[in-house]
Amino acid sequence: MTQNPNAQTQAWQQLDAAHHLHPFTDNGALNAKGSRVISHADGVYIHTPEGDAILDGMAGLWCVNMGYGRTELVQAATEQLNTLPYYNLFFQCTHPPATELAAQLTSLLPDHLNRVFFTGSGSECNDTVVRMVRHYWASQGQPKRKAIISRHNAYHGSTMAGASLGGMKPMHAQGGLPIPDIHHIDQPYHFGEGQGMDANEFGLERARQLEAKILELGPENVAAFIGEPVQGAGGVIIPPETYWPEVQRICRQYDILLISDEVICGFGRLGHWLGCEHFGVKPDLVCMAKGITSGYVPLGAVAVGDRVAQGLLDNGGDFNHGFTYSGHPVACAVASANLKLMADEKVLERINEHTAPYLQRRWAELADHPLVGEARGLGMVAALELVADKASGKRFDENVGAGTVCRDFCIESGLVMRAVGDTMIISPPLIITEAEIDELIARARRSLDLTW
Numbered sequence: 001m002t003q004n005p006n007a008q009t010q011a012w013q014q015l016d017a018a019h020h021l022h023p024f025t026d027n028g029a030l031n032a033k034g035s036r037v038i039s040h041a042d043g044v045y046i047h048t049p050e051g052d053a054i055l056d057g058m059a060g061l062w063c064v065n066m067g068y069g070r071t072e073l074v075q076a077a078t079e080q081l082n083t084l085p086y087y088n089l090f091f092q093c094t095h096p097p098a099t100e101l102a103a104q105l106t107s108l109l110p111d112h113l114n115r116v117f118f119t120g121s122g123s124e125c126n127d128t129v130v131r132m133v134r135h136y137w138a139s140q141g142q143p144k145r146k147a148i149i150s151r152h153n154a155y156h157g158s159t160m161a162g163a164s165l166g167g168m169k170p171m172h173a174q175g176g177l178p179i180p181d182i183h184h185i186d187q188p189y190h191f192g193e194g195q196g197m198d199a200n201e202f203g204l205e206r207a208r209q210l211e212a213k214i215l216e217l218g219p220e221n222v223a224a225f226i227g228e229p230v231q232g233a234g235g236v237i238i239p240p241e242t243y244w245p246e247v248q249r250i251c252r253q254y255d256i257l258l259i260s261d262e263v264i265c266g267f268g269r270l271g272h273w274l275g276c277e278h279f280g281v282k283p284d285l286v287c288m289a290k291g292i293t294s295g296y297v298p299l300g301a302v303a304v305g306d307r308v309a310q311g312l313l314d315n316g317g318d319f320n321h322g323f324t325y326s327g328h329p330v331a332c333a334v335a336s337a338n339l340k341l342m343a344d345e346k347v348l349e350r351i352n353e354h355t356a357p358y359l360q361r362r363w364a365e366l367a368d369h370p371l372v373g374e375a376r377g378l379g380m381v382a383a384l385e386l387v388a389d390k391a392s393g394k395r396f397d398e399n400v401g402a403g404t405v406c407r408d409f410c411i412e413s414g415l416v417m418r419a420v421g422d423t424m425i426i427s428p429p430l431i432i433t434e435a436e437i438d439e440l441i442a443r444a445r446r447s448l449d450l451t452w
């Protein structure tokens with residue numbers, strides 16, 4: 001990576017420092033250092049104005065699944081902007097892109113998911129499900145069912161309800177979170193919290209915390225459980241195989257609605273349209289965003305299962321909830337084009353038969369590095385646990401910041417890899433080739449060597 005920004009880049013950095021506050025950032029510290037300017041992108045690479053090509057191992061923020069520079073998506077947006085750039089879905093109106101996308105989506109999803117409520121983002125999906133499940137239970141004569149159970153270290157977005165459902169401590173420390181009636185249980189993080197225990201035993205133990213929490217709160221007060229099939233932002237936490245089936249059994253036993261947050265795991269990330277399909281789970285509601293448009297424009301969608309949808313149709317009356325940009329026509333048109341592109345290019349088949357097995361095989365080779373305590377992955381996500389002592393699995397002291405150091409060496413080596421504490425994670429575009437995976441692994445290894 002070039003160390004010296006050109007004059008134009010410096011001008012952007014100065015404007016940025018003077019006028020812009022970045023999300024999830026210590027803006028004071030960033031201003032002193034200068035933001036990294038990304039000016040264009042193609043395929044799996046993002047570029048700086050100086051001409052550096054950085055392999056985007058995170059697909060933006062887990063979203064640019066079909067890669068950068070897809071003219072099919074640009075064309076869909078342009079045509080829709082020319083035809084109907086905006087109209088709302090309020091006041092008994094609809095428009096062709098929302099209608100067609102709702103039908104297209106439900107035809108891809110498991111059979112019991114036949115209706116869609118559109119939003120503008122993943123966070124808005126999670127706000128929507130909080131209100132929808134409580135409204136559903138009230139409409140069924142059970143207004144006391146308000147409690148929603150989630151996990152520590154889950155990520156469900158940054159709005160008040162999304163961040164409350166999420167279990168990120170630093171987020172809860174600011175801005176008066178959580179909102180009432182949200183409860184958290186422990187996550188199924190075997191490497192971090194279950195070492196020494198058989199993984200499947202650990203999975204069952206963590207799932208049974210849900211039952212204990214339901215009994216503590218009283219089943220008659222519990223509306224739903226929400227979880228990401230694989231926790232993404234928490235550090236690619238892949239639950240043991242026993243976990244999800246047991247969670248589903250418990251939800252059914254106590255008649256608790258099950259919500260799958262598929263904002264990351266959906267649209268092929270785990271090799272299926274929905275990540276929960278990998279674990280054999282049938283959720284009542286599903287939150288989707290990011291990969292639905294490959295990140296080209298913002299869109300979110302909540303798929304609603306037949307039981308909840310019918311209850312709302314029969315007894316729900318007005319659902320007093322929605323957004324100006326719910327189902328924005330341009331976003332819906334891009335999503336439709338994106339889903340068509342995925343089907344035309346047989347992306348799921350390619351991932352399952354070639355790309356994911358190759359990525360996971362090459363990724364597993366990194367486990368031999370002296371800094372790596374575990375290399376794990378599923379489908380098109382993967383993580384490395386950095387450790388101070390490989391033999392014992394002992395982690396670094398928090399103040400060492402090994403993950404941050406490694407992340408910075410990754411950038412220097414031409415790779416975006418994210419650090420969650422000392423867990424290094426990737427989620428590359430689904431269209432990445434085997435040659436590009438080889439390059440990703442080589443750059444990751446170089447960064448590990450530099451960190452070591």
Ligand code: PLP
Pocket residue numbers: 061121122123124126155156157158228232233261262263264289290
């Ligand atoms: N849910 C999950 C699982 C996510 O990973 C994210 C974002 O990373 C969100 C919800 C929030 O989505 P958005 O940032 O589009 O609001």
